[in-house]
Amino acid sequence: MKIKLVVLTVFAFCAVFNAEAQKMKKFGSSIEKKIGPKTIKVPYTDVISYVGYAAPGNEDAVEDGKKFYYIYVWVPAVAPELGVRMVSPVGKNKIKKAIQSAGYKENKSSKDFFDTYITLERSTIFQKENITEEGVKSAKWTTLASNDDSSEMPKQPSGNxxxxxLRYKSEVGSPTKALxxxxxxxxxxxxxxxxxxxxFIAEVAAPVKLPGxxxxxxxxxxKKEL
Known part of the structure; x- marks a missing residue:
């Protein structure tokens, strides 16, 4: 009987751990504020969420032998900072007003997840009118920041x-690294x-409101949304 109770206790703990492990907290900016004995990151003012599903063979490019997928973001105004984060799988996270891809809707019950690695890249396209399939292919892209593993993010079901x-502050005056x-x-x-x-859930955030x-x-x- 004692052995059964121990097993049940361990099972219950693991179930709680997995549920809590995937729970996303508010997306904090690089701005810190001290509240009592704690120092917290002030949450971003503007957050846009995208819920998707990555499928083998559906990659957009292969770079250094790795299969890359892209999510495009139109930013209509100058931003002092941009934050990007990704969690996989979506699990029980419920994100209000998240953009849901068709792939996610078809595979939302999937338990598959992957070890995420993200980049934030800026193009040489600065006007809506220049956003075309050919224009994007010929545009130059600059990688502003990247991240593999973050201790600020919830652990995956594996416990890892x-x-x-990532958070990237604009380098004012730089022709390639300013936001x-x-x-x-x-x-x-x-x-x-x-x-x-x-x-996965991908989020892009800013410390100021960026309508559009x-x-x-x-x-x-x-282009349909612009």
Whole structure:
């Protein structure tokens, strides 16, 4: 009887751990504020969420032997900072007003997840009128920041801290690294070479309101929302 109770206790603990492990907290900016004995990161003012599903063979590019997927983001105004984070799988997270891809809707019950690795890239496209399939292919992309594993993010069901988060402050005056209005993209893959498969939540955030930000998986979908 004692053995059964121990097993049940361990099982219950694991179930609670997995539920809590995937719970996302408020997305904090790089701005810190002291409240009593604690120092917290002030939450971003503007957060846009995208819920998707990465499927093998559906990658957008192969870079250094890794299969990359892209989510495009139109930023209509200058931003002092952008934050990007990704968690896989979606699990029991319920994100209000999240953009849901068709792939996610078809695979929302999937338990597959992957070791996320993210990049924030800025293009040389600064006007809506120049956003076309050919324009995006010929545009130059600059990687502003990247992240593999973040201790700030919830652990995956495996118990590993393999979810990602990055914050990038604008380098005012730099022709390539300033956060101007324009077309950006979130690139994501896995740390190790191989297939990328599973549900995910990707979020882009700013410390100021940026009305008109659009986030989409493809250029065609982006143009429909612009």
């Amino acid at each position: 801290s393999y979810n990602s988060l 101007t209005a324009g077309l950006y993209r979130i690139g994501f893959t896995t740390y190790k070479r191989g297939e990328v498969k599973g549900t 930000v659009v986030m989409a998986k493809t250029i065609a979908e982006l």
